[in-house]
Amino acid sequence: MFTVKQAAEKAGISEHTLRYYTDQGLIPGVARDENNKRLFSEESLGYLHLVVCLRGCGMPIGDIKRFMTLNLAGDDTLEDRYQILLEQEERATAQLREAEERLAMLRRKLGHYRERIEGKK
Amino acid sequence: MFTVKQAAEKAGISEHTLRYYTDQGLIPGVARDENNKRLFSEESLGYLHLVVCLRGCGMPIGDIKRFMTLNLAGDDTLEDRYQILLEQEERATAQLREAEERLAMLRRKLGHYRERIEGKK
DNA sequence: ATATCACCTTAGAGTAACTCTAAGTCAAGT
DNA sequence: ACTTGACTTAGAGTTACTCTAAGGTGATAT
Numbered sequence: 001m002f003t004v005k006q007a008a009e010k011a012g013i014s015e016h017t018l019r020y021y022t023d024q025g026l027i028p029g030v031a032r033d034e035n036n037k038r039l040f041s042e043e044s045l046g047y048l049h050l051v052v053c054l055r056g057c058g059m060p061i062g063d064i065k066r067f068m069t070l071n072l073a074g075d076d077t078l079e080d081r082y083q084i085l086l087e088q089e090e091r092a093t094a095q096l097r098e099a100e101e102r103l104a105m106l107r108r109k110l111g112h113y114r115e116r117i118e119g120k121k
Numbered sequence: 122m123f124t125v126k127q128a129a130e131k132a133g134i135s136e137h138t139l140r141y142y143t144d145q146g147l148i149p150g151v152a153r154d155e156n157n158k159r160l161f162s163e164e165s166l167g168y169l170h171l172v173v174c175l176r177g178c179g180m181p182i183g184d185i186k187r188f189m190t191l192n193l194a195g196d197d198t199l200e201d202r203y204q205i206l207l208e209q210e211e212r213a214t215a216q217l218r219e220a221e222e223r224l225a226m227l228r229r230k231l232g233h234y235r236e237r238i239e240g241k242k
Numbered sequence: 243a244t245a246t247c248a249c250c251t252t253a254g255a256g257t258a259a260c261t262c263t264a265a266g267t268c269a270a271g272t
Numbered sequence: 273a274c275t276t277g278a279c280t281t282a283g284a285g286t287t288a289c290t291c292t293a294a295g296g297t298g299a300t301a302t
Contacts, residue, residue, distance in 0.1 A: 003278075004278085005278070019281095053223050055259090056219060085231055086231065089224065095223075096224060098177060099177075105171075106174065107205055110203065136289085141290090157299085158248075159251090183287095
């Protein structure tokens with residue numbers, strides 16, 4: 001079992017954000033100890049990882065919550081969830097391409113800058 | 122010369138956001154016509170493109186504004202701007218890797234889902 | 243001439259997702 | 273006993289949009 005600090009560290013998000021996610025009901029299987037502290041199981045860490053991935057794709061909190069609800073609802077929702085993940089795959093692909101474009105632009109600009117800085121000397 | 126609608130279209134952002142950017146002073150060289158309407162020159166379109174790139178890297182509005190101010194200040198700021206662009210190149214690289222990771226995770230999950238959906242039939 | 247359309251303008255309200263602060267609880271270490 | 277460090281909550285604050293309301297302008301349609 002993991003504390004907020006540990007789980008946040010593993011997921012690469014802030015403790016604030018992790019508490020916010022649990023409060024929003026995004027992470028199933030988060031228990032509380034006898035002092036009311038959040039306890040993350042291995043399973044909930046997996047859910048958290050998925051949530052972070054979906055948020056990274058730009059999926060809104062409300063949609064993620066709906067997805068996690070489908071997740072808990074059993075195998076009847078497999079097709080629905082599959083479709084949702086497909087959409088997120090497209091988003092991730094688009095983000096990849098955009099990051100490549102930004103990188104290309106920055107490298108081109110950096111090249112121009114190097115020339116100008118050299119020329120100035 | 123281009124209208125807000127045209128410039129926003131070219132830059133791939135909303136008209137609202139473009140007005141917001143001009144109001145924040147992020148885009149040099151935006152004129153007004155006799156009816157007070159914003160007019161974007163080719164040059165300002167270039168600045169806009171850069172602003173969108175930097176925002177995409179996650180650079181805050183205030184930092185972008187500072188960068189654009191350096192831009193207008195002349196060749197004395199070349200080195201400073203070069204360093205800033207280098208940082209953004211690193212960010213863009215990190216985003217690229219993160220998008221790849223998300224994509225890998227989603228594709229792995231999609232594979233599992235396909236198996237389970239097939240198995241169910 | 244007037245109406246409708248497609249644009250544009252502004253100030254300011256509303257929203258999403260954090261991000262942080264304040265005030266407090268609790269257990270362990272010195 | 274006291275400090276440290278982790279945790280708790282409610283709620284305020286921030287960023288970057290995102291949208292709404294109320295209105296202006298100019299071109300085309302009736």
